[in-house]
Amino acid sequence: MKPSYKSILAFSFFSLVIILGGLSVKKLDVSENLSQFYRSGDDEPLDHFIDQNKNQIFFSIAVKDTASNDGQAELAELLSAKLAQTFPKALGNFQFRMDLDPMELYPRLVHDLYAFMDSSDYIYLERYLDSIDISEILRRRKQGMYGINSSVDALILRMDPLNFSGALLARKFDGVFDQFYNASGLFYTADRSRILIRGRLKRSFDDSGLAENLVDRLYAFKTAWDKDHPENEMDFFGPVVIAAANAKQIRRDLKVTLTVAISIIVLILILYYRNGLTVLLFLLPGLFGVSFALTLIYLFKGDISALALSAGAVVFGIIVDYSFHFFTHLRSTGNAFQSRNQLFLPMISGGATTIVAFGTLWFADSGMLNDFGLFATFSLAGSLFFVLAILPYIVAPLENHFLDKRAHFLSRLTQKWRFKNFTLNREFGVLVIALTLFFFVQSGTLKYESDFSKLNFYPEELKKSETIHQGINPDTDRRLALIAQGETQSEAIRVNHRMYQHLGKIENDFNIKQVQSFGILLLPDEILEQNMLKWKEFWRGYPDIFTEISNRSKALGFTENAFVPFKAWIQEDRPHSALRSYFFESRSFSSLWFQNERGYFLLSSVVLNKAGASEVSREINEIDGAIVIDGAGIVEQFIDAVKNDFDFLVISAGIIVFFAMLALYGSFGLTVITFLPMVIGWIWITGLCATLGIHFNFVNIILATFIFGLGDDFAIFMTDGLANRYLKGREVLTEHKTGIILSSLTTIIGTGALFFAKHPAINSIAAVSVLGIAIILFITLVIQPVLFRALIGTRVANGKPPYTLLGVLHSILGYSFFVIGSLLLTLLSLLIRFIPFISTSNKKKWIRRILSKMAAVQLDSIFTARRRYYDLDRLDFEKPSILIANHSSFFDILALLRLDPRISIMVNQWVYRSPLLGPLVRYLDYVPAFLDMDGKLERTRRALKNGQTLAIFPEGTRSVDGQLHRFHQGAFYLARETGVPLRPIVLQGYGEAMPKNSFYFNTGIMSMKVLPDLTLESEQNENFRSLASSVRRVFEREIGVMEDQANTGYGMYTKLLKAYLYKGPVLEWYFRIKWKHEKKNYDWYNAQLRGHAKMLYDLGCGYGFLSHYLAIRNPEMKLIGVDYDSDKIDIAGNTYLKRQGLDFICSDITTVSIEGADSIILGDVLHYLPDHSAQFKLLDRCVAQLPEGGRIILRDGFADLPNHDWTLRSEKWSTSIIKFNQVRNELVFPLWAELEKWAAKNGCQIIQGPSSENSSNRALVLVKQA
Template sequence: MHKWLFKIYQRVQAQKTIAFLVFLLMIILFAVGASQLNFQEDVQQLIPKTEASARLQRILKTVEFTDKIIVDISTEKEGKEDSLVSYAESLLTKLQQSPDSIYIEKVQGNVQDREVTQTYDFILENLPLFLAEDDYQLIDQRLVKDTVNARLEGVYKSLVSPSGFLTKKFVLNDPLQLSSLGLTKLKSLELQTGFRIYDNFLVSEDGKNLLLLITPNQAYADASSQAKFADFLYNTIDQLNQKHQVNASIFGSLLYNVANANQIKQDILFTVGIAILILLGILIFFYRKIYIPLVLFLPTLVGGVFALAVIYILNGEVSLISLGIGAILLGISLDYSLHILTHYRNQPNVKSLYKTITQPVLISCFTTAIAFFCLLFLNTEALADLGLFAGLSVIGSALVALLIIPHLYQKKEAISPRKTFLDRIGAYPFSENKILVGSLFLAFLVGLFFMHKVEFNKDLSQLNYQPKQLVEAEKQLQSLEQGETKTLYLASYGNTLNDALLTNQMLYKQLQKAKENGAITSFSSIGGVVLSTQEQQERIEKWKNFWSVAKRKKLVQQIKEASDSLGLKPTAFQGFENLLVKDFKTLNLQDYQQVSNLFIDDFIQQSSEENLVTITSSIKVPEKIAADVIEKFNEEEGVLAIDRKAMNESFLGSLKNNFNELLWYSFIAVFIILIISFRDLKLTLLTLIPIAITWVLALLIMYVFGIQFNVLNIIISTFIFGLGVDYSVFITSGLKYELNHKNKVLSSYKTSILLSVITTLLGMGVMIFAKHPALKSIASVSLIGIICAVLVSFTLQPFLFRLMYRKRN
C-alpha cells in the first residue's frame, strides 16, 4: 500500500494545480452533501429500541411535560397575606408591562373575578355533565319542603345584604345551590393540597406562602431566549425583594438549563481556551512551523465533512446528539496527522515516511473505525448515528492525512531536527524499569478482583450544575409538601379523543378509590370534568329521568309558595325553572377549552403525526410505595405510568448494557482486523492484551477514587478505547519494524504518541478544573484512561514483545 501512496504523491507533485482543484472540488461536494442533512434533536433516540420502548416513545412524543417556573413569595411571619398579595400584584404588573413578556405564555395562581363567573356559568349551563351518581342523593335531600324553604330564606337574606348586587345572578338562577355539587369536581384538577384562595391568589393554609406558576412560551425555547428570560426573571425578583417586606424565590427546570449552559460556557472558555493556547505553542515549538496547527486539523475537518456527506447519501438525516458526542471523539482522527508529521520529521524522505507509517496508520484507522461501526448493531438510533459518523470520520481523516500532509509540511532535509524533551522521553526505555513493570502487573492482578465493582450512576441530576439559590428554592418548596411524597404521571391514551377520554374516566374512578384507601396522597385529573361522548349522554339521560314531570312541578310549586311568603316576584326564579326543563347537549373539546380556569391544554395533547391522543394525570404517592403504584397502573389497558426519574434510570441502565455488548463486539472486530493485517497471532495478541490491561487498570483506579460511570463518561470511554487501540497498534508496528529492519524507530513512534497524549490531555483532561459536574466527570475518566493507555503501551507492551520474540532478539 505504501508504494501506491508514494506514486500518488509523485503524480501530485508533478501536477499540483490539477491536484489542488480536484481536492477543492471534493471538499465542495462533501460540504454540499453535508449541508442537505436533516438534523434530529429527539433525545429519545438514545433509548434502545424494543417493542416496549417503541410504545413508550410513541406516547412520550405526544405527552408534553410543561415545566413551569414556580414563584414562591414567602414570609416568616403569620398574618402577612396582604403583603404577599401586594408583592404578587407588583410582579404581575411588571411581567405584563415588560417587553420580555413575549417569553411568557401564561401565569397561573391569580384567579380573576371574570374567570370565576365564567367557570360558574359554564357549570350551571351544563350541570348534568358535572353530577355523579352520588350527587342525586344529595339533591333528593335538598328537595324536602323544609330544606327548600330554608334555602330560599338564605337567598332572600343574600339579596338584601350589601353584597346582594354581586350575588343576585347566582342565587336566583340556582337557589338550591346545585352548581356547588358540580364545582366540587374542579377540585380534582388540583394536585397540591394545603392551599386556599385569598384575595384571588393561591396562599398556603398558614398564610406564609403564595405561589404563582409561569408557563414559558414554547415559541422561544431556544437557548438564547431562555437565557434572556431567566435574566429578566432574576432581575425582576431582585428588584421587588428590595422594595417589599416579603421575599420571593423562583424555581424551575428552565432556570437549571440556563444555569448549566452558562456554567459550561464559562468552564470551556476558561479551561479549553487556555489549553488551546498551550497546545498551539507546543505544536509550533516542536515542529518549528507556525502553520502546523492548520496542517494538523485540516484532515480532521475534511474527514468530518466527508462523514456527514456519506450519512446524507445513506440516511438523509442524523441525530444532533450523536454529532455532539462525535465531535469529542474526533480527537482520535487528529492522532493520524500527529503520527505522520512526527515520523516525517525524523525520516530522510517521503518514500521512507510512507514505508514506516502507512501500515500502522491504516491498521489503527480501520480497527478504530470498525469498533465504532459496532455501534450500528445496537438498537439505539443516536448511537448508531454516532458509530457511523465517528467511523467514517476516522477513515476519511486518516486517508486525507496520508495524502496531503507530505505536501503541506515541507521539511528541510539538510537540517536534522533538534531533539526536544518529548524526543528524550520517547527514547527512555520504560520497559526496562523493573519497578514500573512489576507495579503495573501487580495493579492488573488486583484490578481483576475490583473491576466489576465500579458502579453506573443513573441519576442525571448529579450531572447538573446546581446553583445555591436554586437548591435553596427547591428545599423551600419541598417544605410545603405534606410528608415525603413523589409525583408520578399517568397517561391515558387512545387513537381518538373519545377513546382516551373513556380510558381516563376509568382511571379517574380508580384514583378516587386509591385516595380513599390512602394508596395515593392526592391527584390531579380531568376525569371528572371532561367526559367522553357516551358518558355525557348517559349523564344527560340520568338528569332527565331524575326530573320527572311530577317531581319538577312539585318543586316549582314549593319555590313559588316560598317566594310569595318572602315577598319575591313569582318570576324571580324563572332561570332555575328553565334549567329544569333545558334540553342539554353534549360538549366537544373546544367547548371545554373556552373556560380558561380549566387549563384543558395542560392535560390533553393530540398528535396528528402519531395518530394518538394522551390525557395526563398527576398523582402524589408516598416515596416508599412509588414503584408498586407504577407497576399496578401499568397493568391497566391504555394507561402508562411515568416516573420521569425512574424512566431515565431505566433507559440509562439499558444504555449501560448496550455498552457492555459493544466492548465484546469491538474486541472481536479489532481482533479480526489485526489478524488480517499482521497475519501473526502473536502480534495480534500483543496488540490486544495491552488494551485489556488498560481497561482493567482504569477500572481499578476509578474504584479506588470512587469514580462512577454515567451516561456521559461511558460514551467517552469509547474514545479512550480508540486511543488505546491507536497506541497499541503503533507500538506493535514500531517493535515489528525494529525487529525486521534492525533500525531503531520505536522512539519516533513513542514521540508521536506523547504528542497525542498531550493534545488529548489539554483538550479534555484540563476540564478537571471545571466547576460543572458533567465536564469533571468526562475529564476524570479521560485522564485515567489516557494515562493508563500510554503507561501500558510504553512499558508492558515492549516487555511482552521481548518475551514473545526473545529468541529472535
C-alpha cells in the same frame, strides 16, 4: 526545497476542502433538540410532555398580604402586559388567574352528585331528610330567590330544592379545587407570598446562544421592574433559565480548561519537536477531517445534532494521535514519504478498525449517537486520507526543518524501557489475572448516573427559585407526571382513576405531599352505573317526596313545574356524566389531556420525597396503561437508551475490530496479542470506575468511545512495532512508543484540565478520561509487550518457533486430559482394589491395560505431531526384557506405555511420591530409581518374574536441550544380573513435540525405532561404562538418521512454516503454495549439494525458503542468501531458524562478492536480468569463483522450451498482480540452447534435474570441470 506541482496540488485540494467545510457549516441545520437522545416517534406521551414543559416559564411578584386582593390583579396584569410588550416574539400566553368559571362547574357537580356518594353520604342524607321541615326549607329558599343573580343559581334551586347537595359536595371536595383556583381567582405560590404568572415561550430556545440572550434580557427587565416596584419585586424561573446558566458555566469552564490544556500541550510539542512549524501543521489533519465530514453531512443529510457535534470533539484525540505518529517518525527520518510508508500499515489498519467501530453507531437507537457516529467516521476517514495521501506532499518541501537526530529524553526513555524488563513470570501473570477478574466482577456494579440534577450546573439561587415557583425543593422533592393512556376516552378515565386510588393508598407510606389529579372527578363508566343504581335505590325509599315538595311549594307560591328537574334528578337515568363532557370540551382543561391516533391521554402530577420516587414510579407503572414521567425519568430513559447503545457499540465494535485484526494479521496469535489488551483495558477501566465510585453518564460514556478508539490505535501500533523488531529486525518501536506516550500525555493533560471545571458534567469527563488513558497506556506499554514476548519474542530470540493460539489451546486441553485421566485412573485403581473374589494380579492387569490405552489415546490426541514407527516387529513381550530408551520429553513415557500393558517404568522419587500418580505407580509395582542398586535389582527381578518388561531411561532424566546425554550403567548391570535381553528403543522428535520445562505441544514428527536386542552374559562386559558409551553412540547415529528422515516432507514443512508465522497471511499462503510445488525440487537440490557444498551462496534467495531448508538438512554447511529486496532479506534473516553460519545479505546478485563459494544457487533469477548478455556475465562470475568440482544449481524458465506461455503467466502473476517479486526491467528468459553452448565453452557438465510438464521450467546442475 522548491515545492513540486504535487505539493501545490495537495495544498490546493486541502484549501478547497476547508472552504467547502466552512460553507457547509453556515448552511448546515444544527439542532439541539433533547428528543434526539431517543428515537423519535417511539414515545408520544414523552414527546408531548417534553414539548409542553420545556417551553414553560414562570414569573412571580412579591406581595405582603394575600388575604387582601386589592390591586394584586392589576399588578399581575401590569407585569404581564410589560412582558408581552418587551418580549413580543419570545413570550406570550400569560396567565395569572384560573379561567375556570365556578358557575359552569358547580351545576355539573350537582348533576353528577350521585357519582361521588358512598354509604356514609347516604347515611348523612337520610338523617338530613328525616330531620328537616320541607315547608321551612322551601320558605327559606323562596326568600333567597331575591338574591339569585344568575340562571345557574336558579337551576340549582330547581334541581335541589331541599338544599343538601352543597353540604354533600363540601364533604367530598373540601379543598380539592384549591389546586385549580382560589377564591380570588389568582395564582399564588405555595407559601402565598407571591403572585404566580405562568407564561410560554413563543419559539424554540434550544440554541444556547438564544437562551442566554433571552435570560440576560429578563434579568435586565427584572432590575428595572424592581427599581420601579421596590415592594413588589419580581422573579422568574423555567427550563430556559437552567439551560442559560449551564451554557454560561460551560463557556467559563472551557475558557479556563482550554487555556491550561492548550498552553501545556503546545509547550510539550515545542519542547519535543523543537519546531514551531510542527505545531501549526499538527492541526491540519483535524481541520481537513472536520471540514470533510461537515461537507459530506451537508450534502447527504443536511442537518446534525449540535450535541453530536460537541461530542465529536473527542474525535480530535484520535486525529491528534495520527499527527503524533507522523511527525514523530518525520523527526527521526527527515523524509515525509519514508515516514508515511513506515506508518501506512498500522495507521490504515488502526484507522479502519476505529472507523468501523464508530460506524456501528449508525445503527444505534439514539438519534444523537447516529449523528455522532456519522461525524466521527467521516472525520476520521478524512483525517486518515489526509495524513497518508496529502500531508506528505505538503510537508515534503519543508522536511529539512523537521529532521532532528538529537536524542530527546522521551526517545531515550522509550529506548531504555523495553519490554524485556517485564517478563511473563508467574507472579506478574497471577497479578494481572487476579486484577482482571476482580475488575470484571466490579464492572458489573458500574453505576450509570440518572439524576440529571447532578449533571446540571444548578446553583443555589436557581434551586430557591424552583422551590418558589414550582413548590418543590429540587434537593429533596421530585415531581412526577402521571399519564393515563387508553384507546378510548372511557379506558383512559378508568386507568386514571386506578392511579388516583393507588396514590391514596400509598400517600402516607411515601410522604406524598401533593396530588393534582381529576381522578376524583372523572369516574369510570362501571362506577357511574353502580352509583346510579345506589342513588335510585335510595330515593325509592322516599316515593312521595316529590309529591310532598310539589304540594307544599304551591302553597308558598311556586309554580306547578318549578321542581320537575328535581324529579328527573332523583329518578331518571343519566346516559353520561355532565362533568366528563365539560372536562373534555372546556378549554380550561385542554392542557390536562390530549388525543391522537393511539387514543386518549390524561395528565396528572404528584409531588413527593425523592427517596420514594423510584418505588412509586415502579408501582404506578405496574398499572396497565399508566405511564410515569419526570425530569429525572426522562434522563433515565435517555441514559438507558445511551447505555443500551453503548453496550451495543462495545460488543459490535469489539466483534468487528477482532475480525478486522484477524483479516489484517492472518493469525489468531497476533490478533489475540493486539485485541486481548483492549479487552483487559476495558475491563480495568469499568472495574476501576466502579471500585472508585465513579459513575458513567451520558457525557463521559461518549468519551469512552474515544478511549476505545485510542486503545485500538495504541494496540495496533504497538503490535506493528514489536512485529517489525522481532520478525523483520527493524526498529520502529521507539517512534511508535514515543507517539503513543505523547498522544496519551496530551490527552491526559487536555482532559485532566477538566478537573478545574465547575460544571458537573464536564468535570465528570476528567476522571474517566485520565483513568482510561492511563490504563490503556500501561497495558499497551507493559502487558501487550509481555504477551508478545511470551508468545513470540522470547521464543524466536532463543531459536525456538513461536507459539500459536491453536497450539496453546491444544496444549491446555491435552494437559487437562492428562491430569483428569490420571486422577480418574488413580481413583479407579483404588476402587478396583476392593472388588472381591478377583486376585490382585488380575486387578493389576486390568489397570495396566487401562493405563496403556490411556497413554495411546493421549498420544493420538496430539494431532499436531505425526508418528512414525520402525522395526516394531522386533518387540516380543511374551518374554521379559529390559527396554532402554533416550529421554527428552514426557511423551517418551506415554510412547513406551502404549506399546504393551506389561511395561513398567523405572520412576524417580518425585513420581513415586506424587499425590496424583504415586498411589498408582506404587500399586503397579513400578521400580523406584532412588533405591540402591541391590534394592533396584530385587524389585527388578520381582517385576520380571511377574511377566513385566522394565523400561529404563539410561540418561536418568529428560534432556533439556534435546541432545543425547551420557548413559548411566545401571540398566546394563540389571540386564546382566537378571539374564534378560537389553532391548534398545530410539525415540526421535518427542523432545521437539514437547521439550522439558515446556507445556506446549509443538508440531512435527515423533519417530520410534526398535534396535536389535543386546544379550549380556554374566561373565562378559564387566566394563559397563564402555558398554554404555558404545550403546550411546549407536543411539546418536540412529537419531541422526531418523532426524534426517524427519526433515523431509511434513517434518520440514512444519519447521519452515513456523519460521514464517506472524509475518502476514499472504506470505504464509505464498509459502504453502511454494512448498507444494517445490518440495521435490528442494530434495533434489539437497541431494546434489550434500557432500559437495561447504560454502553455499543462494543468489536471489527471496524470503529464504530454500536457504533455510538446506541449512536444516546440512547443519555444517555455511550458507549466505543474497537478494536486492530488503523486505525479503529482513524477513529471511529474522526467523527462529537463523543460526551461526547462515546469513542473509541485501545486495545486487550481479555485483555481490561471492569469494570462497564452492556452490551457488541461481533459482529463478536469470530472467530478472535485463538481457541474455547480463545473464551470461553473471554465470561467468559464478563459475570463475568456483573451485574444480564446484556446482551451480540453476533453475529457470527457458524461452525456447515447450509450454513457456504458462511460465510467462505465472511470472506475470508474481510480479505484476500480487507483486511478490520486484522487477527493474522487462522479463527476459534464458535460452536452453544458448546455455548448452555456454556450458560446453566454459567446461561445465550439465546434470538435468526435475522438469515441469506444464511449463518451461527446468532444474539443472552445472559442475565445473578441470
